[in-house]
Amino acid sequence: MQFNFNSAEPLYLQVAEQIENAIFLGSFAAKEQIPSTTEISRDFQINPATVLKGMNILVANGLIQKKRGLGMFVLEDAQEKIRTKRKDQFFQDYIVKMVVEARNLGLDQATIQSLVERGFTQE
Structure with missing residues (x-):
């Protein structure tokens, strides 16, 4: 994943787009766990709340699913x-x-x- 910190596009949207693109291209397969909010925020120095906001967009769009205590997983039809x-x-x-x-x-x-x-x- 690559983020443009100088872009006019908010980081949370970039997070959502990057994960969506990875799902589309098959980097994250159906039923596979995606990196956690903590992992992404640590690896890219992004506020965890910002990462979570981007992930919540994907949850709302029916692309990923939160499994309590386990993490986020790609839905089968994503x-x-x-x-x-x-x-x-x-x-x-x-x-x-x-x-x-x-x-x-x-x-x-x-x-x-x-x-x-x-x-x-x-x-």
Whole structure:
């Protein structure tokens, strides 16, 4: 995990995003325990209350679960929930804007599809 202490984004949101990303990428598997609030706060010199605030966001979003006396664990469907959220965000952030711009340029759906296909082959 890496945190930007100079960012305008609050640290608790960075904590939530970092753990969410680790779950999404498989660093923390379903049913696996994630590092404790104490571990994260000690390792990265972040206030434990700040770390807990970030973790509570993930609890509220149904990605991790508190097990009293044991710690925090990744829920079984967490990775799929994150994938769904990111697909929806991708649609809103990129596809909707692309379609609006395409219409402004007078491009039809077939032209956009061919441009997207071209983009995939340019990798």
